[in-house]
Amino acid sequence: MLLALICGNMNAETIVFGDLNLENGVQYTDPFDGGSFTVTFGGGGNNGKYYTTGSGVRVYADGTMTVAAKTGVLTRIVVTYDGSNKPTSDDIINDGSYDVESGTWTGASASVVFTRPTGSGHWRIKSVEATVNNSGQIKTGTTIELSGDYLTRFTPGKDGDETDLPTATVKANGANVEGATTKWSLTMGTNWIMGEEEPSLGNGKVYIPNHSCGDLTLTAKYEGNDQYEASSKSYTLKVYKGYLNIQSILEEFPMVGGDSWATKETEWNKGYQASYWQVDMPEGEAPKNKEALVTFVSGSYTYIKDDFGSILLYGSGLGFKQGDKISGDFGQDKGYGAIYGTLKSYNGLLEMVVNKNDVEFTVKSNGNEVTPKTISLKELNQTNMHEFLKIENAEFVSADGKNLTFKVGGETLAVYNQFGVKLTDDKENSLLVAGTKYDLEGMGCIYWKNGTLTNQLYLTSFEEKASGQDIKSFKLTINHDGEVFTESFPASDWENINIGGKTSSLKILKAVVETNKPMNYVGFIGTMYNAEDGWQHDENAWRTVDFQKQEDGTWVIDMGEGLELVESEWLDKNKTKTFEFFVYAEDEANNKIHYNNGGQNYKVTFSTDDPTAINNIKVNVNDKATYNLNGQSATRTYRGVVIQNARKVLRK
Numbered sequence: 283m284l285l286a287l288i289c290g291n292m293n294a295e296t297i298v299f300g301d302l303n304l305e306n307g308v309q310y311t312d313p314f315d316g317g318s319f320t321v322t323f324g325g326g327g328n329n330g331k332y333y334t335t336g337s338g339v340r341v342y343a344d345g346t347m348t349v350a351a352k353t354g355v356l357t358r359i360v361v362t363y364d365g366s367n368k369p370t371s372d373d374i375i376n377d378g379s380y381d382v383e384s385g386t387w388t389g390a391s392a393s394v395v396f397t398r399p400t401g402s403g404h405w406r407i408k409s410v411e412a413t414v415n416n417s418g419q420i421k422t423g424t425t426i427e428l429s430g431d432y433l434t435r436f437t438p439g440k441d442g443d444e445t446d447l448p449t450a451t452v453k454a455n456g457a458n459v460e461g462a463t464t465k466w467s468l469t470m471g472t473n474w475i476m477g478e479e480e481p482s483l484g485n486g487k488v489y490i491p492n493h494s495c496g497d498l499t500l501t502a503k504y505e506g507n508d509q510y511e512a513s514s515k516s517y518t519l520k521v522y523k524g525y526l527n528i529q530s531i532l533e534e535f536p537m538v539g540g541d542s543w544a545t546k547e548t549e550w551n552k553g554y555q556a557s558y559w560q561v562d563m564p565e566g567e568a569p570k571n572k573e574a575l576v577t578f579v580s581g582s583y584t585y586i587k588d589d590f591g592s593i594l595l596y597g598s599g600l601g602f603k604q605g606d607k608i609s610g611d612f613g614q615d616k617g618y619g620a621i622y623g624t625l626k627s628y629n630g631l632l633e634m635v636v637n638k639n640d641v642e643f644t645v646k647s648n649g650n651e652v653t654p655k656t657i658s659l660k661e662l663n664q665t666n667m668h669e670f671l672k673i674e675n676a677e678f679v680s681a682d683g684k685n686l687t688f689k690v691g692g693e694t695l696a697v698y699n700q701f702g703v704k705l706t707d708d709k710e711n712s713l714l715v716a717g718t719k720y721d722l723e724g725m726g727c728i729y730w731k732n733g734t735l736t737n738q739l740y741l742t743s744f745e746e747k748a749s750g751q752d753i754k755s756f757k758l759t760i761n762h763d764g765e766v767f768t769e770s771f772p773a774s775d776w777e778n779i780n781i782g783g784k785t786s787s788l789k790i791l792k793a794v795v796e797t798n799k800p801m802n803y804v805g806f807i808g809t810m811y812n813a814e815d816g817w818q819h820d821e822n823a824w825r826t827v828d829f830q831k832q833e834d835g836t837w838v839i840d841m842g843e844g845l846e847l848v849e850s851e852w853l854d855k856n857k858t859k860t861f862e863f864f865v866y867a868e869d870e871a872n873n874k875i876h877y878n879n880g881g882q883n884y885k886v887t888f889s890t891d892d893p894t895a896i897n898n899i900k901v902n903v904n905d906k907a908t909y910n911l912n913g914q915s916a917t918r919t920y921r922g923v924v925i926q927n928a929r930k931v932l933r934k
Contacts, residue, residue: 294358294411294412294413295316295317295318295319295411295412295414296316296409296410296411296412297314297315297316297321297409297410297411298408298409299314299332299337299338299339299407299408299409300337300338300408300409302314304332304339305332306332306333306334307331307332307333308331308332309328309329309330309331309332310323310330310331310332310339311323311324311330313350316410316412318351318352318353318354318412318414318416319349319350319351319352319356319412319414320349320350320352321347321348321349321410322347322348322350323339323341323345323346323347323348324345324346324348325341325342325344325345325346325398326345327342327343327345328340328342328404329341329342329345329346330345333406336364336365336367336406336408337364337408338363338364338367338406338407338408339406339407340404340405340406340407341396341398341404341405341407342398342403342404343398343399343400343401343402343404344397344398344399344400345397345398345404346395346396346397346398347395347396347405347407347410348393348394348395348396349393349394349396349410349412350392350393350394351392351393351412351414352414353414353416354392354414354415354416354417355390355391355392355414355415355420356387356389356390356391356392356393356394356412356413356414356415357388357389357390357413357414357415357420357421357423357511358386358387358388358412358413359386359387359394359410359411359412359413360384360385360386360387360410360411360412361385361386361387361396361407361409361410361411362385362407362408362409362410362411363385363405363406363407363408364406364408365406367403367404367405367406368385368405368406369382369385369396369398369405370382371399374396374397374398374399375387375394375395375396375397376394376395376397377389377391377394377395378390378391378394378423378425379423379424379425379426379513379515381514381515381516382516383499383501383516383517383518384514384516386514388423388424388425388511388512388513389423389425389511390415390420390421390422390423390511421506421508421509421510421511422454422455422509422510422511423454423510423511423513424452424453424454424459424462424504424506424510424511424512424513425452425453425454425513425515426450426451426452426453426464426502426504426513426514426515427450427451427453427515428448428449428450428451428502428515428517429448429449429450429451430448431446431448431449432445432446432447432448432517433445433446433519434517434518434519434520435519435520435522435622435640436490436519436520436521436522437521437522437523437524437557437620438490438492438494438521438524440492441492442477442478442489442490442491442492443489443490444487444488444489444490445487445488445490445519446486446487446488447466447483447486447487447488447500448517450464450466450502450515452464452504452510452513454510459504459510462504462510463504464502464503464504465502465503465505466483466500466501466502466503467483467500467501467503468481468482468483468488468498468499468500468501469498469499469501470496470497470498471496471497471498471499471518473496473497473554473555474494474495474496474497474498475493475494475495475496475523475554476494477490477491477492477493477494478491478492478493478494479491481494481498483500488500488519490521493523494521495521495522495523495554495555495556496520496521496554496555497518497519497520497521497555498518498519498521499516499517499518499519500516500517500518500519501514501515501516502514502515502516520555520622521555522555522556522557522620522622523554523555523556523557523625524556524557524559524620525556525557525558525559526559526560526561526562526563527558527559527560527561527562527572527588527590528558528560528574528586528587528588528590528591528592528593529588529589529590529591531556531558531591531593531625531632531634532590532591532593532632535550535627535632536550537664538627538630538664538728538730538735539630539730539733539735547627550626550627550632551626551627551628552626553624553625553626553627553635554624554625554626555622555623555624555625556622556623556624556625556634557620557621557622557623558593558620558621558623558634559610559618559620560572560573560574560588560609560610560643561610561618569618571609571610571611571618572588572589572609573607573608573609573646574586574587574588574607574608574609574643575587575588575605575606575607575650575652576602576603576604576605576606576607576608576652577592577604577652577669577670577725578604578652578670578725578742579600579602579603579604580700580701580742581598581701582596582597582598583595583596583700583701583725584596584597584600584602585668585670585725586602586608587668587669587670591668592667592668592669592670592726593632593633593634593668594631594632594633594634594668594725595621595623595633595634595636595641596633596634596635596636597623597635597636597637597638597641598638599638600636600638600641601638601645602645603648604652605648605649605650605651605652606645606647606648606650607645607646607647607648607650608643608644608645608646609643609644609646610642610643610644611646619642619643620642620643621634621636621640621641621642621643622636622640622641622642623635623636623637623640624636627730629729629730629731630728630729630730630731630735631667631727631728631729631730632667632668652670653670654670654671654672654723655669655670655671655672656671656672656673656674657671657672657673658673658690659673659690659691659693659695662695662726662737662738662739663726663728663737664728664737666726667726667727667728668725668726668727669725669726670723670724670725670742671723671724671725671726671739672721672722672723673690673695673721673722673724673739674721674722674747675690675691675719675721675747676688676689676690676695676697676719676720676721676722677689677690677717677718677719677720678714678715678716678717678718678719678720679694679716680716681705681712681714684698684699684700685697685698685699686698686699686714686741688720688722695722695739696729696736696737696738696739697722697724697738697739697741698727698729698738698739698740698741699741700725700727700740700741701740701741701742703741703742703743703744714744715798715799716798717754717798718746718747718798718799719746719747720744720745720746720747721744721745721746721747722739722741722743722744723741723742723743723744724739724740724741724742724743725739725740725742726739726740727739727740753795753796753797753798753865754796754797754798755770755794755795755796756770756793756794756795756796756865757769757770757792757793757794757796758770758790758792758793759790759791759792759793760788760789760790760791761787761788761789761791761844762787762788763787763788764787766791768792789841789843789844789845790841790844790845791840791841791842791844792838792839792840792841793829793838793839794836794837794838795829795836795837795838795865796835796836797835797836797837801831801837801868802868803828803868804829804831804837804865804868805827805828805829827839827841827845
């Protein structure tokens, strides 16, 4: 009868807030009735509001949830939360003992107040289960305290390793319970990756087998007796797979789309806990710390590299800047720290997802030089993933949102504007012009989707090639010894034109410039010729002409009978002459620009030899010969714009 009386007066009842037809976004301050107990939310603000997202009542900073027995005392309360929106410490209650892992309170009290600490975030309380004792025969509640000398984060050695369990002490009313003992148990988390065997407990230690990682829940339990309530205390040991450097990480990541990727993709998409140390461990010597260089930072993206490779740290507020050198060296006799996170693949792209609190690296120096690695389009692949790269002579084709398409040597280059590089001016005019070539800088990237691998560049900056990128083509109509013909110089291939055969005269009849950008003015076409004694000019070989804009947007000069450039006596002295044509222009902002490709001028070579095909011709240029824009020799003391080495140069 006594047993029946005691058990009959101990009952557990539950309030499930999602079953009460509460209104979304409405604040509830009146007590919720659980039968033998009540639950009341308070603290002002948004505390006590119910939301269908998470199906729970929310408690924000300094808000409270009070659980009270109608009669008797509460001996156990179990709170169920939505996801990670729950307490992270056990000091949130005013009486008794609270276990963070299970959300369980134990003790003996008529009411218990749960208070959310100050700070961002909130709790989402889905249900409250309470056990009330009305028998009058009450056992003394107990709690378990763990000594503070245990690890919650652990990287085992390559052959398996072990770490100490904390000391568990049973307490009641603030004093140790004499003779009380606890028993430890171990539970592997859902993220646990099994190594060569299961983890185990013994002799006050946790043994972690080789190649294991994930979360372990370790629980100390006190069974209780006639005088004292049972209690338990748990903590989580996060086990990380360790890497000494970035190279060791990259060596384990399979070739995306390769033979092993089919069996590894699911595993890498899920990811696993890993720690990165940046330490050399020469055999027979003490560990040596090395530094890593931060190559680029934007938002949650922090790229770092060591001597062998690069990796992306994905996490906000890490506090590093481009040019920082970082390491986990704590100083003399203090050991080394690591970066802890989750190694995983996101659409085939390897990343280490980190939280700023799990990054033990600090800045050792800043302002270090960061230089992009210039590569060809063929080298944009997994080998250069996360490297700071430069790709030259990329011709812009089109844009579709953040997806940009370029051409390099006839091959397509995929560029993604991941970091929001400004692509328009203040008037929303595009800064990228189709057909124009640019030098691009960015971070190497791969994108794996639906069985297709795309090598990409995450754009960080772009710069238009030298001013010649403003020109699309240049056509020259020539009267050559009585024969009229037109030669074109396409913007993508500035080849010299070699015209053979005995020449008694050469005249320019017409020139056409086709531009990539809107221009206010195009003009100033002149020539210089190459002879045995270097580059020369003559009144017959130098002209300044204004081009006239046509309705189709091209700029044209028509010389009528022609502008004579070559007289017979010149070729009598020199069998070969190469003429260079200079074109200048004013853009819409009235800025004078050199209008040729990369500063290279258009070249046409005439000779008395037999005719040949179009060829690339290398011309020896006299570095000392200098002329002003009127074709006159310029002395060393001349200041202003001059022509030297067949280029326009500003002397200051």
